Amino acid sequence: MAAPRRSALAGPKRFRLGPRAGRTLWLAALLVPPAVFFLVFEIIPMASALVYSLYRWEGIGRGEFAGLYNFRRVLFEQPFQAWTINAFWNNVVVFLTLMVVQNGTALFLALLLGANPRGTRFYQVVFFLPVTLALVLVGFQWRLFLNPLVGIVNKTLTAVGLESLAQPWLGQESTALFTIIFVNAWRWMGFPIIVFLAAIRSIPQDYFEAARLDGASEWSVARHITWPLIAPAVTIIVILTFIGSFNWFDLPYVMAGLDGPPGRSTDVLALYFYRTAFGEVSGGLQDFGRGSALAVLLFLFVLVVSVIWVRILRRREVELT
Amino acid sequence: MNLRRVSTITLIQLLLIGNTLLILYPMAMMGLSAFKSTREIFRNPFGLPEVWSLANFFRVWEQTNFSLYFRNSVVVTVGAVVLILVLGVMASYALARYKFRGNELLYLFFLSGLMLPLKLAVIPLFIQLKAMGLTNSHLGLIFIYAAEGLPSAVFILTGFLRTLPQDLENAARIDGASEPQILWSVMLPLIRPALVIVGIYNLVPVWNDFFFPLVFLQRESLKTLPLGLTVFMGQYSTDWAILYAGLTIAALPVIVLYVLLSRQFIAGLTAGAIK
Numbered sequence A: 001m002a003a004p005r006r007s008a009l010a011g012p013k014r015f016r017l018g019p020r021a022g023r024t025l026w027l028a029a030l031l032v033p034p035a036v037f038f039l040v041f042e043i044i045p046m047a048s049a050l051v052y053s054l055y056r057w058e059g060i061g062r063g064e065f066a067g068l069y070n071f072r073r074v075l076f077e078q079p080f081q082a083w084t085i086n087a088f089w090n091n092v093v094v095f096l097t098l099m100v101v102q103n104g105t106a107l108f109l110a111l112l113l114g115a116n117p118r119g120t121r122f123y124q125v126v127f128f129l130p131v132t133l134a135l136v137l138v139g140f141q142w143r144l145f146l147n148p149l150v151g152i153v154n155k156t157l158t159a160v161g162l163e164s165l166a167q168p169w170l171g172q173e174s175t176a177l178f179t180i181i182f183v184n185a186w187r188w189m190g191f192p193i194i195v196f197l198a199a200i201r202s203i204p205q206d207y208f209e210a211a212r213l214d215g216a217s218e219w220s221v222a223r224h225i226t227w228p229l230i231a232p233a234v235t236i237i238v239i240l241t242f243i244g245s246f247n248w249f250d251l252p253y254v255m256a257g258l259d260g261p262p263g264r265s266t267d268v269l270a271l272y273f274y275r276t277a278f279g280e281v282s283g284g285l286q287d288f289g290r291g292s293a294l295a296v297l298l299f300l301f302v303l304v305v306s307v308i309w310v311r312i313l314r315r316r317e318v319e320l321t
Numbered sequence B: 001m002n003l004r005r006v007s008t009i010t011l012i013q014l015l016l017i018g019n020t021l022l023i024l025y026p027m028a029m030m031g032l033s034a035f036k037s038t039r040e041i042f043r044n045p046f047g048l049p050e051v052w053s054l055a056n057f058f059r060v061w062e063q064t065n066f067s068l069y070f071r072n073s074v075v076v077t078v079g080a081v082v083l084i085l086v087l088g089v090m091a092s093y094a095l096a097r098y099k100f101r102g103n104e105l106l107y108l109f110f111l112s113g114l115m116l117p118l119k120l121a122v123i124p125l126f127i128q129l130k131a132m133g134l135t136n137s138h139l140g141l142i143f144i145y146a147a148e149g150l151p152s153a154v155f156i157l158t159g160f161l162r163t164l165p166q167d168l169e170n171a172a173r174i175d176g177a178s179e180p181q182i183l184w185s186v187m188l189p190l191i192r193p194a195l196v197i198v199g200i201y202n203l204v205p206v207w208n209d210f211f212f213p214l215v216f217l218q219r220e221s222l223k224t225l226p227l228g229l230t231v232f233m234g235q236y237s238t239d240w241a242i243l244y245a246g247l248t249i250a251a252l253p254v255i256v257l258y259v260l261l262s263r264q265f266i267a268g269l270t271a272g273a274i275k
Helices: A012-017 A020-052 A069-076 A080-114 A120-132 A135-145 A152-159 A176-188 A190-201 A205-213 A218-229 A231-246 A250-255 A269-278 A288-315 B002-033 B038-043 B055-063 B066-097 B103-115 B118-131 B138-162 B167-174 B179-190 B192-208 B211-216 B225-235 B240-260 B262-269
Strands: A055-058 A061-065
Touching: A020 A055, A020 A288, A020 B066, A020 B103, A020 B118, A020 B138, A020 B179, A055 A069, A055 A288, A069 A080, A069 A288, A080 A120, A080 A176, A080 A190, A080 A218, A080 A231, A080 A269, A080 B002, A120 A176, A120 A190, A120 B002, A120 B240, A120 B262, A135 A176, A135 A250, A135 B002, A135 B192, A135 B225, A135 B240, A176 A190, A176 A250, A176 B002, A190 A231, A205 A218, A218 A231, A231 A288, A269 A288, A269 B118, A288 B118, B002 B240, B038 B240, B055 B066, B055 B240, B066 B103, B066 B138, B066 B179, B066 B192, B066 B225, B066 B240, B103 B138, B118 B138, B118 B211, B138 B192, B138 B211, B167 B179, B179 B192, B192 B262, B211 B225, B225 B240, B240 B262
Parallel strands: none
Antiparallel strands: A055 A061
């Protein structure tokens, strides 16, 4: 294979081709390590997750092939079915609430910043700050704030005369999930703000000027120019919020607990999956079979819904020319 | 018209200032409480501390495992980001700058990872890493994060490398530079901005990650900061002065870095979502 050595006199074109074997060796040296690494630590585990869900498991030891046995159990057998459905609906609530509270507010704030008021740069930096903090840290910070007796949330409410609103936010089923969702919005809001703002800024200024010259109100400018033209950013935020909502783990784990207390009111699929695979707090049973089935179902659900959603949302995106 | 305009501007500023307070007030409460004693936190939660004492911080640093968690987080994060950058540059350089059979296929192979949430493969990963002796090890975690980060690194770096003109390499080749030399001294300096983006894109999530350490690190001496925080919060649950000091110490390095490099942080962390 060894190509004859070329002299420098052979000219730039031929020299660039170089000895074939050397080029192949160089490309292999560049590509084989990352490819093998990726295969071993990403592709094989992902494929195994699918395979494992089709086997019976004794704790963490693999038994015989069992077809869809694990899937039947988590979807149709009690008490697993009730847990699965409960966690699933909580994820749906998380997603819908975040869409309104977190992304709705973010869009509003991005529209304000889009008008380039004084201090825009400062506001951007401040609003994005919590996004850089660990969810675990934010969760604990707010758990202290939300302490029913000595936390500053209830103390603030009392101080401004709204004592009747002070309550054990994380301790009652009616408020626990929504409280954690609000903390999530506090942590994440800066992200959609930046994404929406970037989209707003990419709209040519003439569009706005033309509309305003025609006497359009700020509301109708936002409704008929900004909103359709930032559709791609909206698509991305909807999808990312959807994926994030169905992988929700750190905040409910830290602020409520692994079992989704009180009751199962803060239980979500990722917590339920973790519990099933690695055991309850009280050292309960581990079942890799049901755990794998839950992981596969969650993956397929998020993938299929995301793909459908992207298709639908893409349709209303307008191409900027 | 002017009056209306002025009142609109005022309203916008009021709303923005309101949201600024909503973000900064809790951060300030956390930082201020860290200087108080637990008794003072309960008695006077809103005021400034009576004495600006660093005692709580020293207690956290010296009497708890905090500095250990810190070191562990640094080791894991630096290891993961370096591995992502090295593997990412290798793969994307070959994919972006050379034509060969299977190029497109290999590119898609790496990109497939963008759609695969590795968290959901944690059961097979657990079995596999246990067999390799990589549970309860920082190296195991570093490998997981590197696998997770590689697809986005290849995506960002390949896109960037493809925009560089071919003349650069040709000129270097004419000057007699070897292929590795071209990569190292011609290309790498040029893609530095993209390397920063990839670095931050991975640095913050890895530093903040909780799920994988929870599954893979049981030994106290190995725990990273987010996981260590759960231990710490349980251990000192009634000692609020210590808790606030701990949280403040945990938040401080990220906040300082963020204030210094806010532009890069914002660009890096939103890299996937903004074109």
